[in-house]
Amino acid sequence: MDKGKIFTLIKEYFLMTVGMFLYSFGWIGCIVPAGGVGGGASGFSLVVCTALSQHLGIDIQLGTMVFVVNGLLLIAAGFIVGWNFGIKTLFTVAFMSVALNFWQTLLEGVNLFEGLDPVLAVILGGMFSGAGVALAFMQGGSTGGVDIIAMIINKYRTVSYGKILRYVDGTVIASSLLVGFGLAAVIYGFIMTAVIGYTVDMLMSGNQQSNQVFIFSKDFERIRQVLIENAHRGVTLLNSEGGYTREDSKVVMVVCRKRETSNVLKLVKEIDGDAFISVGSVMGVYGRGFEALSKI
16 A cells, blocks of 8 residues: 555544544534434434433443444344445444543533523534534445444335435434423424534535436446445446547446545546546436335
8 A cells, every 4th residue: 555545544534533523522512411312323322321311320421322322233234234334434433432422521511502592502513513424424434323224224125315314313303202301302303403414415515415426437347346346336337439539438427325425536536546527416316225216
C-alpha cells in the first residue's frame, strides 16, 4: 500500500471518528437533556435503558446498550444475509458506542443548553447527529441500526430504505410512551428524526434518495468487478463509441443510494484515477433493493 492510500485510509477513519463524536454529542449533549427521544438503534437503546432504570433499578450507559443492540442485529444479519460487513461499518458501530459513553460520562449532571427551549435543543441535537451520520456515510461507514434491519428485510422482500426507516423510527419513538416518556418527547422525536434526515441530505448534496452513476474508463471490466464485489451493487455495461476516436468501448452504469455514492467514486478512483464520471440524481428507483414496482 503506497503512502497516498495510507493517508486516505487514515483520513477516512479520522473523519468517521469525528462524525461519531458529533453524532454522540447531539444525543447526549442536546437530545437527552431536553427530554427527547429518537429512532434507530440509539432511540431504542434509550427506551430500553429508561425501562431498566425505572423498573429494575439497573443503570446502563446508553453507548453500552447501543453496542449490545447493534451487536445482536449484526449477528442476526450475519446468519441471514451473510458475514460480508465492511471493516468501516464495524468500526463506526463500535466507536459510536464508545463516543456515547464518553460524552455521557463527561457531561454527567451537566446541561450545556440549560434555559434553551427544548424544541430548539432537539433541533440542534438533530443537526449535530445528522452531520455525524453524513460524515460516516461519506467515508463508506454505516451507523448500523436501521441499515442492518433493511439488509435483513430486503433478503426476503423488496422494501425501500426510506419506508423501512419511517416504520422503524415511528415504532421506536411511539414505544417511548410505554416507559414514561410524555407526548412532548414523542413530538421531539419526530422533529429530531426529520432534522437528522434533512441534515444528511443537505451535506450529501441534494435531497434525492438515489444517484445514477455513469463511468467511462478503459478499465471497465475491473471497475465492474470491484463494484459488484466491494460496493455490493449491480452494474450495467452499455455499448459506446468514442465521438472523436471512434473506438468501441463500454460504459459502466450503476444506480446506488445517495449515501453510497462516495464509496462508489472512491472504488473507481483506486482503479482508474483518470476515469470520466457523471453523477445524476434520480427521482425514483424501482426494482430489487429499491422501491417495489408492484407498490406503485
